[in-house]
Amino acid sequence: MNAEPGIPAQIDDYRILHRIGHGGQGSVFRAEDPHGTPVALKVIHDELSKDPDHRRRFLREVELARRVAPFCTARVLDVGVLGDRPYIVSEFVPGTSLHHVVQKEGPRSGGGLERLAVATATALAAIHRAGIVHRDFKPSNVLMGPEGPVVIDFGISRALDHTATMSGSIGTPGYMAPEQIENGEVTPAADVFAWAATMVFAATGKRAFPGDTVPQLINAIMNRPPVLTGVPSGLRPLIEQALNKNPALRPTAAELVKNLTGDEFHVETAPLPPTPPPPPVKKSRRPAWLAAALAVVVAGGVLTWQFWPDADDSATGEGTKITTSLTPAPVTFGKPVGDPIEVQENDVRAVALTEIGGRTVVVSGGDDNTVRVTDLNTREELYAMPGHEKWVRGVATGNLDGAEIAVTAGDDGTVRLWDLRKGTQWSNSMLGHDGGVKCVALGTVDGALVAVAGGEDGTIRVWDIHSGEQVGEPMTGHEGTVWGVGLAEVDGAPVVVSTGDDKTVRVWDLSTRQQIGEPMTGHEGWARSVAIGTLDGKPIAITGGSDKTARIWDLTTRTSIGSPLTGHTSWIWSVAFAEIGGKPVVVTASEDKTVRVWDLTTSTEIGAPLEGHTDRVWTVAVGTVAGKQVAVSGGRDETIRMWDLQPPLPG
Incomplete structure (x- = not known):
């Protein structure tokens, strides 16, 4: 830029x-x-x-x-x-x-x-x-x-x-x-x-x-x-x-x-x-x-x-x-924590939180084609990691053999693995998608750490993190781009939940690569994001889309729960699940420049919108910094912002 x-x-x-x-x-x-x-x-x-x-x-x-x-x-x-x-x-x-x-x-x-x-x-x-x-x-x-x-x-x-x-x-x-x-x-x-x-x-x-x-x-x-x-x-x-x-x-x-x-x-x-x-x-x-x-x-x-x-x-x-x-x-709840973090040199498309040596960091990716690691307590940028040749669309964090890692998805058609302690790419890029990769998640299959990604080619693919090799055949069924993937466990079996431009939310058996049941429908526009959580002890998925709503799905019965979450005035680009004071909530990020927090038990908004971004908000994640629950968001204004989620919650 x-x-x-x-x-x-x-x-x-x-x-x-x-x-x-x-x-x-x-x-x-x-x-x-x-x-x-x-x-x-x-x-x-x-x-x-x-x-x-x-x-x-x-x-x-x-x-x-x-x-x-x-x-x-x-x-x-x-x-x-x-x-x-x-x-x-x-x-x-x-x-x-x-x-x-x-x-x-x-x-x-x-x-x-x-x-x-x-x-x-x-x-x-x-x-x-x-x-x-x-x-x-x-x-x-x-x-x-x-x-x-x-x-x-x-x-x-x-x-x-x-x-x-x-x-x-x-x-x-x-x-x-x-x-x-x-x-x-x-x-x-x-x-x-x-x-x-x-x-x-x-x-x-x-x-x-x-x-x-x-x-x-x-x-x-x-x-x-x-x-x-x-x-x-x-x-x-x-x-x-x-x-x-x-x-x-x-x-x-x-x-x-x-x-x-x-x-x-x-x-x-x-x-x-x-x-x-x-x-x-x-x-x-x-x-x-x-x-x-x-x-x-x-x-x-x-x-x-x-x-x-x-x-x-x-x-x-x-x-x-x-x-x-x-x-x-x-x-108080919903207030900004510190000033915006300005490390990315273009739109911030994805954020994920993890710990490195006891420090909570945000791993971000964006339109400057870089992956960056920033200490959320000191605001120090630890690493700027180049490698992707186009926009970085997705970030997931995890642990591989005792080392903190990040996996990223890019519009250059690659999935990449990063060593967060050294600030370097861990291995060769993981290839297979025909077109840009829009989302990525980490999970395990039979005890092996895997990356799951979706992209423009309408497929969901799985890679073994240790070998970097693609595992099995891609999961196909979406008509159009796959924008979101999440990993859950249903009845003891690992599953993938995906969202796409075809307005559907789909559930896949991660071991067999087969779709489970019929697609879940309800969104009246593109389904752009997904987060996994629990409600009343049941595994759920929360999805956001271009119809300005977030929706809650029971992954056991594959049916919608409660009412759609309405209030955003434009597309919802990202969703994140959290529990605050024992209350299950979802945090949403929208084209309307706001971040919002919702009570999943009542399908109602908690407090006022979190305002501060000066342009559309592409991504949001939740975590803990210095013992406090926070939401971390990134957007088109090239900033990463942190919001206090500590109880007590507003009425």
Whole structure:
């Protein structure tokens, strides 16, 4: 996808080539200037630029960034306005972020780590000399270019600070200085703290202040000493000084450079505070709201956080930001959990949830022909896995010989198997369909793990996952494309439930490949999706279709149950089954841009529609993240969104 709605092929003197990232600030494009020189052009999101005063402030702040001497920084070349949307043009640096490099290749060491420390400290010194504070220094804002490390996005967070909160300050958890969290004070000393935290990550592959959640990270930064295990002894004293919780006792960026390059450097330091016994309570000038927030964390309560994923972070995984305007409040059923996840570079067609090493992840596929794995707790993209040559239509997750896997279906006619711990394709593609494959599910037959897929050729096919070989003959009977497959057990036997363009829902004996009974009818249009569940102890299927309804089927008797679920104003593209507080429910995703939750015992909608997607919603799945039940949806707006499904349910 070369651009996005509202972005022309030419912006002033710059020809847009293709998008290379997008997120909460805006979209970043690779472009060319009039001489054919490659540049990076960032267009700020429309909703961040509607206020004329804010636009003027933005342009003023970016003009300051243009004064930075180009020592190890990506130069800001130009700034302008596209309609009401500001844009920034900077030097294009081919390379991968430090965050991505460490994740893929491991920590930096030896001369490579030393050069990284010098280059980034030199960049900060140049930025500070221009009267600018970076405000968001972190591993994903350091590009490992062909000529060495380059710091990007300096001054941009300041220019956009008004978009988050008029009293707080933007930053990234794990790299924010204590004073930045405590009272929003951001000075060059905060950049030095972030530099030191970044160097710890570079040297060890771990954060200086560990924590699996934002509240844990905040607590560690405010109350605990950094974890410096693995930091080389020659660098460790400087890192300790730069991570002092008192900004007045940190070295300046210029002093960092002097020390790293061999000049004499002495700074008076105070000892780091001892680790306090739990619950952590630090009596200081911390404002009341923060003390209350940390107290709620200790008590196991819930906090509301604002997240601002950065436009350049969608491919690096270090994209969760937080404002300091935190408010302790319960997250209620149906509310969004965090900001949208923006990793797919085109429509999100399929999502599935699984766990990798205790972390809940979403595996997504879409129209950018990639399969991506994203940590739902940290919002970090772990892998982007290319291979499909056309749109990825279906995703299923499972376990093979103790390893987490995903199986995907693509319009390129292939079914593919992925190792989710390594981020690589496991084996050769599974072939057999004549045309695009629209759906896939995982199950077992006689103890063997199999993939079941349906597609444009109207067939349902089965593959042995271990061998990659097709098992038996395809199941035929649908007239037109098969859009959904699900695996269930009826009377102790494995069955496949399928939906298709012929408006029918069919049940197949997975062992014999024979259709069981007559097709189930009732949908007045294409049947596009299926989910498997239980109701009153009986196996059921829930299907959604172009007639704007979802329907419930008893798989034992192959008859409809209850009334159709009505309320969507357009096609239902995806359905997912769940039990919430012991109540069986179905979650539906629709062309009408909404996600809805239904009580299967009464065939009625629970609460209000879940609204937030700005275009049709293609897919939905359910699971548990950090102990909370959630729905995860993806759509044509290229976002993945998460919704709270925790009881109590609305009446």
